[in-house]
Amino acid sequence: MGSCQLPEGTPNRNGDECDVVMNLSASQRCEFVKNTPDCASDEGFIKYPVVTFCLFPPNLLPLAITLYVLWLFVLFLVLGLIASDFFCPNLSAISSTLRLTHNVAGVTFLALGNGAPDVFSAMAAFSHPQTAGLAIGALFGYLGLYIAYVLTVIVSAYIYNRQKHQLNGSAQTSGREQGEILPSDSYREIQSASMQAHDDGEYEPLLPYTQSTAQVFLNAINPVDSRTWRRQHWSAKVLKVIKVPVEVLLLLTVPVVDADKEDHNWKRPLNCLHIITGPLVCVLSFQSGKYGLLLIEGEVPVWVLILCIGVFLSGIVFFTTTNERPPRYHFV
Structure with a gap:
């Protein structure tokens, strides 16, 4: 029945x-x-x-397939966003903390992060007989994309070097005509600085000012840079609008330690919030959220316990740190 x-x-x-x-x-x-x-x-x-x-009604099945294709495109954008803005800075910070060279980090952490999605997706596909063929096709399709990627890198490097030599030659020729020779690097730096000043129409303040906790938090979760927004092409703006909701969600849940920044990307109110949201996202994502809904002693859900622990630790960090200086344990 x-x-x-x-x-x-x-x-x-x-x-x-x-x-x-x-x-x-x-x-x-x-x-x-x-x-x-x-x-x-x-x-x-x-x-x-x-x-x-x-x-979906039966006559709208093509619409459903079209929406799934667009959804797949959005997921690829999200994957690239996670890799560029969240995975790579944290990988650099881990390597710096452990004093690993770039080569060692590339063959350990980078290889693990790069291959983990393929390994887990293949394991999930092989767990069902009807999707085993899809796993084999995906593995070989990963190989084909890698060959295309290598060819793209080689061609891009060739084009870049060729344009670089042409730019150096034109800069030196222009300098000789004016009776002086400008180094190519200095020429590009001056040109870039003048273009940036002309396009931006604004400059960074010379004297630093103290921001309130609310201002630090709002600036930390704002993924749009107003100084570069006006210069972007309309297609880049459309992609940015698509990525903004995901960026805000990731900024609220994923901590990022950036070793290239002076303060290592220390944002006191946001990092304290990460202590709460980060573990919650993990426990509510594991096994499609079923693990977080399990009851402890038949009464308290797991996510409530994680929330209480996160609030307690977040309060300790918030009241023992300042906005201006990251704590010594910030790398954790």
Whole structure:
């Protein structure tokens, strides 16, 4: 009772595989994905089969596929954002703290972070017989993308070096015509500084000023730089608008220690908030949130215990530090 019967003559290898849903009539698909265990997945927050066949009418199936393609594009943007703004600075800070060379960090932490998504996705795919072929295809498709990536890097380096030599030659020729020779590096620095001053129309204040705790927090979670926004192309602005909600969410939950900055990216109110939000995100993301909802002694959920511990530690850090200077344990 509650299960769908396949029409007579419909090919069926197992009887419980979710991929036979397309062999059913449009009126049976929603009930089928709801009652078939193979269509249920505990590895994500979005139930794609239910959304596709229960929320969208049958005639809007192409629209659902189009939205999924756009959603995949957004996920790739998020992945690139996480790698560039959150993973790489933290990797640099870890390497500096442990006094590792760039080569050692590249073959250890960078390799681990780069290969972890492929390893875990392959393990998840091989755990189900119907997706094993997808895992093999994904692994070889990773190899194909890597070859394309290497070729892109080689071609880009060639183009960059060629343009660099042309720029140096034109700068030296211009200097000879004026009776003096400007070093290429100095020429580019002067040109870049003049262009930046002309485009920005504003300069950094010469004297530092003390910001309040609220100002430090608001500036720390603002991912838009007003000085560069006006110079960006409209396509870059569109991508930025798409990434802003994700950036704000990541800024509120992921701590970043940047060794290239003078204060190592110490933002006292935001870093204190990270002590609360970071563990909460981890415990509510593990096993699609089911782990965080487990009850301790049948009464207290796990996420409540994590929240209380985070608030306690956050209060200690907040009242024992200042906005101007990071504590000695900031690298943790």
